[in-house]
Amino acid sequence: MSYTGHTDTFTRDNLPPQDQWPDLVLDETKFQYPEKLNAAYELTDRMVEKGFGDRIALIGHGRMRTYKELADWSNRIANTLVDDFGVKPGNRVLIRSQNNPAMVAVWLAVTKVGAVAVNTMPMLRAGELAKIVERAEIKLALCEMRIIEEMNLCHAASEMLESVISFDGMTGHEGQLDRLALCKPVTFNAVETASDDVALLGFTSGTTGAPKATMHFHRDLLIIADGYADEVLQVKESDVFIGSPPLAFTFGLGGLAVFPLRFGASAVLLEDASPLNLIKYIEQYQATICFTAPTAYRVMLSEKDSAYQMRSLRVAVSAGETLSADVYNLWHSLMKVPIVDGIGATELLHIFISNRMEDAKPGCTGMCVSGYSAKIMDENFLEVPNGTVGRLVVKGPTGCRYMSDDRQQKYVKDGWNITGDAFTRSDDGCFIYVARVDDMIQSGGYNISGPEVEEAILKHEAVAECAVVGATDEERGQLVEAHIVLKSGVEAEDTLALDIQTFVKNTIAPYKYPRSVKFRDSLPKTQSGKLQRFKLREE
Structure with a gap:
């Protein structure tokens, strides 16, 4: 870490000490990038230079934007950020928006000027936004005008945040940022950031309590495309991506922005990506790659004629929760195209273990993506034999760097990232998800996987959703407790629980089996759709 394009060195100064970093293994042929690298330039202007200017990059609100239009749009905004708001390389800029092309253009512009993007969920409240603002010392926020109220409340109460600037997430140019950008040139000399300058702060989605700020370099944004997307998804320029994960989370940013733009493909961005809408727009835009959670795929497959409507798909990507064998088998019986499971982490930016399209199988998360290696360790940090449940550790070209956070030392040990997941490995090298370590239940001398019990419960004809946690019990240590949402029209009765x-x-x-059954109207989830079992344990 010598050269930097940042004049504001806040993020570099708040990286963890070098001896607390994971080993970053950069393949000499696959993941080598120049010292000076701006990821946003590579995803837009560079693609225009390569001849993709007239191809469709983004689709949203019924409008299609070409690569040339996206490059011009983001360059106008970049000029505005520098000329009108004095943004310097290294400044943190908060972005708040629903999934739409405008958010992608704004994120690209922030990255082009060398600033550090902090993408946030549109449903966060003022108090939650304030914690991010204070933590990352953010002075400028760019907010989609339809959801600006909470951002303004945060601004009014904050001594740190100096400006909130609106932009139009629809098809017009009604926001302050848009009006200023209309008068700017369509060319911009992207800041020559270093490949290891921080480009993105990703706040964790909160499945395990208080959020942490993960730090990702410019090169990291390209690594996840040049690794996972190239190897596993085999992306072609003719592909059309679609999905439900928010762009504010790294899973969504990769799958719906970085991956398509890196390969000259297209992305359909939906503000309401319900399972029914996904079916509708897969058919309308002939989408070929879909990203969503297993629960959504289950709902999609239950709709009449959905297999016919989704016939354009060539691969479905499942993540966020483990893909049950039940959903896997149902998908293959109806769709005849691969559905690939995978596991990633905000700390490592995206998926690092995945099935492959040619050898996906039920109940298996897959093998390491090129560049990554993984082991299963016991409590003493010794590797366990195949077939034994232990803690998953991983290393590769990306890895955990928490921003000024003591929890760095818990996540990284001896160069390995400790993901917090319990896994086992088969003799043929397939990694098999068991549970989050926190979701392992110790009851009456047995170790029980909460997700395994959930999968069994979900096969019951009356059950729509469920989450299984361990409840404190004096006699058994913990009880297996099931929190169940019933299908519409089913009554919650003691006889049904039995x-x-x-x-x-x-x-x-x-x-x-669950010794305690509680019926609920809904389950607590993150805005990316992950179950928040820790909230159930807190109850």
Whole structure:
């Protein structure tokens, strides 16, 4: 870390000490990038130079934007950020928007000027935004005008945040940023940031409590495309991406922005990416790659004629929660195209273990993406034999760097990233997800996987959703407790709870059945759709 394009060195100064970093393994042929690298320039202007200018880059609100239009649009905004708001390389800029092309253009512009983008969820409240603003010392926020109220409330109460500037997420140019950008040139000399300058602060989605700020370099944004997207998805310029994850999360930013733009493909951006809307727009835009969670795929497959409507897909990507064998088999029985499971982490930016299209199989998360290696370790940090459940550790070209956070030392040990997931590995090298380490339940001397019990419960005809956690019990240490959302029209009754318990006993080993059953109207989830089991444990 010598050269830097940042004049504001806040993020570089707040990187963890070098001896707390994970080993970053950069393949000599695949992941070599020049010292000076601006990821946003590579995803736009460079693509125009390569001849992709007239190809469709982004689709949203019924309008299609070409690569040339996206490059021009983001360059106008970049000029505005420098000329009108004095943004310097290294400044942190908060972005708040729903999934739409405008958000992508704004994110690219922020990255082009060498600033550090902090993408935030549109449903965050003023108090939650304030924590991010204070933590990252943010002075400028760019907010989609339809959801600006909470941002303004944050601004009014903050001594740190100096300006909130609106932009139009629809098809017009009604925001302050848009009006200023209309008068700017369509060319901009992107700041020559270093490949290891921080480009993105990704705040964790909160499945395990207080959020942490993860730090990602310019090269990292290209690594996830040149690795996972190239190897596993085999992206072609003719591909059309679609999906539900928010762009504010790294899973969504990769799958719906970085991956398509890196390869000259297209992305359909939906503000309402419900399962029914996904089916509708897959058919309308002949999407070929879909990103969403297993629960959404289950709903999509339950719709009449959905397989016909989704016939343009060539691969479905499942992440966020483990892909059950039940959903996997249902998908293959109806769709005849691959569905690939994978596991990633905000700390490592995107997916690092995945199935491959040619050898995906139920119940298997897959093998390491090129450049990554993984092991299963016990509590003493010793590797366990195949077939033994332990903690997953991984290293590769990306890795955890928390911004000024003592939890760095817990996530990284001896150069390995400790993901917090319990896994086992088969003799043929396939990594098999068991649970989050926190979701392993120790009851009556048995170790029980919460997600395994969930999968069994979900096979019951009355169950729509469920989450299984360990509840404190004096006699057994913990009880297996199931929180269940029933299908529409089904009444919550004691007899039904007993029937579900009996059903689970007949489906998996009887000692794993839920001794406590609680019916609920809904389950707590992050805005990316992940179950927040820790909230159920807190109850």
